[in-house]
Amino acid sequence: MTDEAIKTIDEKIKHSREREGKYLTFVLAGEEYGIGILKVREIIGMMTITTVPQTPLYVKGVINLRGKVIPVMDLRLKFSMAAMEYTERTCIIVVEITGPMRKIPMGILVDSVSEVLNIKATDIEETPNFGNKLETEYILGMAKTGGGVKILLDIDKVLNNEELTALERAA
């Protein structure tokens, strides 16, 4: 019993240690979000997106990044937020999502990119329980910085397995 308890505490500390590190923060509908920096491949400005038919609404299409075709997802639409006209500040963050079979490169459309932040484990809190029905799996935790809170995303879990499979097929 005690051993088990010690084991869970150790796991939690380990988990917490894992979450500690550098995050790329960005703005989406006035809120700050963070993605683990090792998931980020690169940040690019807005570029021409080629629409692909028969794809979900949040998939805007594909871009040609130095000869590689990469799917682009609008995070606003994915999070069921109001769509917005793209501006000069709109950026595409290219991330690597770990799929069931391989790593998939994917572009994420955000309102604007902020900065690279080093967040300590003590500043990260568990996601509060909003109720069983709400899926909060894709949120790594809440980072307290300054007076505000930044939502740290687990980008691998933003898309579910089916969607990932579909993307793998598409890519």
Place this chain on the structure above:
Amino acid sequence: MTINQKLLLISGTSAALILFGGAMGYLSAGEYLNGIMNKGTIMVMLAMGTVFGAALSMGTGFIISRSISSAIRETIDGLTDSTVQVTAASSQVASASQSLAEGSSVAASAIEETSSSLDEMSSMTRKTLENSSLMTKTGDITFTAMKNSHKSLRDTDACMKRIGESGAQAAKIIKTSDEIAFQINLLALNAAVEAARAGEAGAGFAVVAEEVRNLAMRSAEAARNTESIIGEMSREIKEGMSLVARTLEEFYKMGEEGKKTNMLIKEIDSAMQEQAQGIEQINRAIGEMDKITQKAAANAEETASAAEELSAQAAQMESLVADISTITGMTGNNSGLAPSYLTVVDSPGCQSIAGNHPAGRGIRNRLASLAGNESAYGESGRARTTIVRPDKIIPLEEDNAKSF
């Protein structure tokens, strides 16, 4: 002794002479005719002839005396009438010339006043003329200055437009620099990502990336500030341009009004010149009028003295006529007047004549005219009563008549 008396004396004398002749005839013829006729008859015839002759001469003398005296009386009547008229006319002439002289002197003084007023007016007009010509010059200068100001304003407008264009260009450049800052920011972020991937080895690189990113942020902020400043400037330039446009409009109106004012000033100037000329002419005319009035006054003076002379002559004539009437035996009615005082009603220009007898009437008129000359001219229009002693003016002594 009147003429009638004298004539009666003459006829009586002739009758006596005839009687004397008859007696003498009787004496001489009596001796001569004694032998022819009977002495008694001769006596009777002579007596009858003498008496008849005497009666005839008396009658003839009486008739002659009557006829002569009546002719003289008629003449005297006529003379008296004309003397009266001459007296009246001379007094009228005297009064008229006197009033003419007075009027002329009044006119002369009025003309003098008018002349001095005109002189003042003339000097004032000259001054005004000077001022108006000065005003014309000033108006021209103002107009030129206004034109220059208008040109300057238009230049200002063009300059403002150019500044606005420059501002727009600057805004474009700022936008470019902002974009560049954004790109640098992205690059810095990418560098940070790469540094993180490199792990421990990329730690230093991460710091550089952070610094670059800071610079990019500062550059972006500077660009934003400049942009806002340029925006402000552009707004102010627009406001300035609208102000200049409004000023230009006002200036245009002012220019139009200035043109009108200038024209009016020029018109006033020319009118002033004409007025000055007119005043000059009036001055000349007044001078001539002055001369004429002076002459008229002198003439009136002369006429007055001539009328005086005429009056005196008329008086003399009247006294002569009175003498004649005394001689012809018409003094009966007048004799009572001579010593008494006469009351004469006198009003200038029209004398009321009292008395029935021509001679008396004439004397009264004479008195009236003299009294009028003495005192009536001072107060015209008012009837007045003057008491005159006629015996002081006309000699009515019997001695004068005797010498006739």
